[in-house]
Amino acid sequence: MKVSVIGVGNMGSIFAEKLSEKAEKVLLVEKVPEKLARFKREPFEIVDIETAKLSDYIVLAVKPQDASSILEKLKGYSGVLISIVAGLKISTIEEYGILKVARVMPNVGVRVKEGVLAVSYSEKVRSEEKEGVKSLLESLGLVVEIEEKHFPAITALTGSGPAFVFVMTEAFLDAALKMGLSFEVARDLVYKLFEGSARLLFETKEHPAVWKHRVTSPAGTTIEGIVAMEKSAVRGGIIESLLASHRKALELEGK
Incomplete structure (x- = not known):
């Protein structure tokens, strides 16, 4: 070939x-x-x-x-x-x-x-x-x-998507530094955290909500953090970021 x-x-x-x-x-x-x-x-x-x-x-x-x-x-x-x-x-x-x-x-x-x-x-x-x-x-x-008609969605989701993942990864690193960890230790922990979490979802094919529930204990540390995420509209911010990229992709495609 x-x-x-x-x-x-x-x-x-x-x-x-x-x-x-x-x-x-x-x-x-x-x-x-x-x-x-x-x-x-x-x-x-x-x-x-x-x-x-x-x-x-x-x-x-x-x-x-x-x-x-x-x-x-x-x-x-x-x-x-x-x-x-x-x-x-x-x-x-x-x-x-x-x-x-x-x-x-x-x-x-x-x-x-x-x-x-x-x-x-x-x-x-x-x-x-x-x-x-x-x-x-x-x-x-x-x-x-x-189908070709879905290219604007792909542009936003997997084309621009890594940049949003990098922003979230950087936020985890900043938080780790605030908690007193060295950058070198935080880097290895956080990078592996994202890799392992993605691999778990990819191999099990289960909805992320299933694994969120399994990690979250009543009145524990995880639910405390999730409540803080919801108060900060993290979920809505991520969705809007992707939709903004999609709108721009549609514009560039002349749609």
Whole structure:
């Protein structure tokens, strides 16, 4: 399997590194030579767009404002174009005669192979090609197929979502420092706390309220903290943060 990555910026470089574990050859197209310095080794090869078009799959990872000029050069590409360009709709790509499209929304977790990648396909992508895309993307994290109309929700939930988790994590660290713990001890405790709690929910598939109830004892320390959270409208603040991101995502999609 031969894969090309066009645009080797922050996300494109991560895709290149992780996809190299699945593809026999990863071709790279990038206009800034400095970004390619660490890829001058096997299985990477620096090429032009015409050579990239010979690949089975192309990952389009350029900035939104550069997409149209690149798509013009990719006109008629017959493989599967995997686009991670924010806001770029499948229908827009199809206007360039590229009929096999996988639109993907990744998040920052892909850096440690724990990303969430939502994917939507154009009608011309065959089932075996979808499996090929899924196989490639699974080297970066969890792959979930969705309808394209839900991309604004995914942008808010899993695209912007990590930033909100980081804010909450920072708050836990601040509280730990206030309670007298060193940053080094607090960091390890808090990071593992979030990781373990998420893993517990993911593996059991139970509603978080179930586990909240199991941790909470009558007249204990946990219920005292939960009451304080409710008084501070923490739950409502988180929901509104996600809905605000969703409204902005809808705006950017022209809806």
